[in-house]
Amino acid sequence: MVQNITGSFQLMKSLNRSLVLNIIRKEEAISRTDIAKKANLTPPTVSTIVSELLETGIIREFKIGESKGGRKPILLSINYNNYFVIGVDVGTEEVRAGLTNLNAEILATKKQKLATGMTKNEFVTILEHLIRSLLENEKVDKTKVIGIGIGMHGIVDHEKGISIYAPHFGFENIPLKDKIENVFDIPVTVENDARSLALAELWFGNGRDAQNLVCINVGDGIGAGIILNGQLFHGKHNIAGEFGHMIVDLNGRQCTCGSYGCLHTVASGIRIKERVTQEITIGRRTIIPDLVDGKKEEITGATVHEAAKRGDAFAVEVLDEAGRFLGIGITNLINFMNPDKIIVGGGVSKAGDFIMAPLKETVKKRAMTTDAKSTEITVSELAAQGTMIGAVTLVLKQLYDRS
Ligand SMILES: [Zn+2]
Incomplete structure (x- = not known):
């Protein structure tokens, strides 16, 4: 840690300060008295913390409405843009x-x-x-x-x-x-x-109401972030969530990790590109090459999606297969962990229903109980950002x- 980090870093130094800030953030506008009640801190402690926070400019004071006694209460809110x-x-x-x-x-x-x-x-x-x-x-x-x-x-x-x-x-x-x-x-x-x-x-997207959440990022690789009881779960060696290396095909191809038949080898963006390029080379009929002026190296997941939208049977088949394999992986995940919700993000998820429909269908067929089958599976609303x-x-x- 650099020694001379001051100023802004000081904002994060005290637990009680974070507690007070979070209450102000969640309530949007709140008085000192109400903060003390919610934080279970004494009014003088809250007063001191609020003064410090006001001095940094991270919160501001304002008056709104009339209280019963006729005096306008002073409220506090976060100065988000400061x-x-x-x-x-x-x-x-x-x-x-x-x-x-x-x-x-x-x-x-x-x-x-x-x-x-x-x-x-x-x-x-x-x-x-x-x-x-x-x-x-x-x-x-x-x-x-x-x-x-x-x-x-x-x-x-x-x-x-x-x-x-x-x-x-x-x-x-x-x-x-x-x-x-x-x-x-x-x-x-x-x-x-x-x-x-x-x-x-969890904070800003589709997971705001969830306590146990798995967010799967399907791009060139496949990874997952696991939230348990509202907190990120890392595992002992920081590999919790390596969803792409779940084995879904015993007789499958070798993966970049050295194992065989990992989800990564059948449903990642890289696999989609690889399969499309291979099958075009051996003469598969599809409009995909036309979309990239014959330059096979320019084929991306987006090209395959575009071809599928135009009714190309091969493109639909490739995305459908990726969706089904993701569905197998997600079924394993639901049976194992029973999360409140699963969110799918990353480049591959942009293919929308071409991937999500076979994915959900697989889960519906294979998960263990009626409740498990109806686990909410949505696409990330935060998208590329x-x-x-x-x-x-x-x-x-x-x-x-x-x-
Ligand atoms: Zn692997």
């Missing part, structure tokens, strides 16, 4: 960084494609560059940024802020937290991308809710 958070989404193809207010509302974004074969240092430099250009372009004083959250592809040690293994890039052990904190003097939190997305859904908002939420969670 401080900022930066969220960084590290995907396999590109990095997206966003500047938000204290309610995760995006004010500006930057992105950069990631070149194959880049070094660890080049990768860290890209992150630094994106963060710096957000600060400079938006003319934000960095003492007003309370934290930087990074939602990172691969296995992450969230306590130490280390990217332990990023399979797509072949990187191991990048101390992202230390490196970025050293450059900007802003506290940095690092988490796996699927877990970041799950946190975003989800992981970035999740990265921001990593910081907001420390500000408002330290449980």
